[in-house]
C-alpha cells in the first residue's frame with residue numbers, strides 16, 4: 001500500500017528564479033490530495049526537497065527572500081494532519097530517498113533510511129531482507145521522516161524500540177544535528193519533535209534491526225493465530241517475523257479503512273488514561289468497559305469503545321462520520337471539499353456526547369495545523 005497521495009508539481013507554477021532549479025518551489029498549491037483526510041487546502045508555497053543540500057541552499061537564501069516572514073511547516077505523507085483551507089506558510093516536503101546498510105553482524109544490521117522513503121514499503125523491504133523489528137508496524141501510512149514525530153506504534157511495538165538516531169535540521173538556527181534515541185525523548189505517541197513543532201526537519205533515521213527469525217512479538221490480539229496460519233501455509237512449524245507482518249497487514253486491512261477508498265487519518269482520538277477509582281465506578285455501570293492497566297494506578301480506556309457505546313458508531317456531523325467498523329476513525333464523505341471546520345464540528349459533537357455519558361474527555365491524535373502553519377489545538381469545550 002502506498003499511503004502518500006503524491007503531488008505532481010510539474011504542471012504548477014514556474015520555479016522562483018532566485019533558487020537553483022534543483023530546489024522545487026511552487027506557489028498556490030492545492031494540497032487536498034496530499035492529506036489522507038482529503039480536506040480542502042491550498043498552501044501559499046511548497047518547497048520539495050530531494051537532498052539535504054537543497055535544504056541548506058533554500059534556508060540560506062530564504063533568510064533574504066520575500067518569503068522569509070512566512071512560517072515554515074513540514075509536511076510528509078499527510079496522514080496525521082488536519083490542514084486548514086488556506087495554509088499561509090512555506091511548506092517543506094522532505095522527499096530525500098535511500099536506504100543504506102551501514103553495519104552487518106551475525107545478529108543485527110544497522111541501516112540509515114532517508115526521510116522520503118514510504119514507511120510501509122520500508123517495513124516490507126527490511127523483512128524481505130531478513131532484517132527484523134519493524135514488522136509489527138506494517139501498513140502504517142506516511143513517510144519514514146515523520147515516523148519519529150509521534151513515535152509510531154502498533155501491536156506492542158513502538159518506533160523507539162529499533163531507532164538508534166535521527167539526523168535533523170534545526171530550522172530556527174539553520175543547523176544540522178545528530179540526535180540519539182535518548183535525545184528524541186520518546187513517549188507514548190510523543191517525542192521532542194512533537195513537543196516543539198515547526199522546529200525540526202528530520203532528514204534521516206538510523207535503525208538497528210535483528211536477524212533472529214525466531215524472535216517475534218505476536219501476543220497482541222489475533223496476531224499469533226493469524227501468523228501461525230501463515231506459517232503453516234508455508235510449511236513452517238513456528239511463525240517467523242514475515243508471518244507476523246502478513247498477519248498484521250491482514251488484520252489492519254479488515255479493521256481500518258484504506259484512506260485511498262475512504263478519506264481518514266487513522267485513530268482520531270487517543271485512548272484516555274483515567275484513575276483506577278473512576279474506572280471501577282464506570283465498571284459497575286458498564287461491566288464490558290475495555291481498559292488496560294497503566295503505571296501509577298491509572299487505566300487506559302479504549303476510546304473506540306466509549307464512542308461506540310455512546311451510540312456514535314457510523315455517526316458524527318456530516319460529512320465527517322465515524323467509521324462503521326471502527327468508531328475511533330473519523331472519515332470524510334466529501335473528499336477534497338470538506339474543511340477543517342467540518343472536522344472541528346464533528347469532533348466537538350463526539351467529545352460532548354462521550355463526556356455526557358462517561359465524564360471522560362477525549363483528546364485528538366492527529367496534528368491540527370493553523371492557517372499560519374503553526375500547530376494549534378482547536379480547544380474543544382465540554
Ligand SMILES: Cc1cc2nc3c(=O)[nH]c(=O)nc-3n(C[C@H](O)[C@H](O)[C@H](O)COP(=O)(O)OP(=O)(O)OC[C@H]3O[C@@H](n4cnc5c(N)ncnc54)[C@H](O)[C@@H]3O)c2cc1C
Pocket residue numbers: 036073074075076077078079080081094115140141142143144145146147149150151152153154193197200201202203256257258259264265266267367
Ligand atoms: C489509516 C491510518 C492508520 C494509521 N495507523 C497508525 C498506527 O497504527 N500507529 C501510529 O502511530 N500512527 C498511525 N497513523 C498515523 C500516521 O500514519 C503516522 O503518524 C505517520 O507517521 C504520519 O506520517 P506522515 O508522513 O503522513 O506525516 P504527516 O501527516 O505529513 O506529518 C505528521 C506530523 O509530523 C511532522 N513531520 C512530518 N514529516 C516530518 C519530518 N521529516 N521532520 C519533522 N517533522 C515532520 C508534520 O509537521 C506533522 O506535524 C495512521 C494513519 C492512518 C491514516
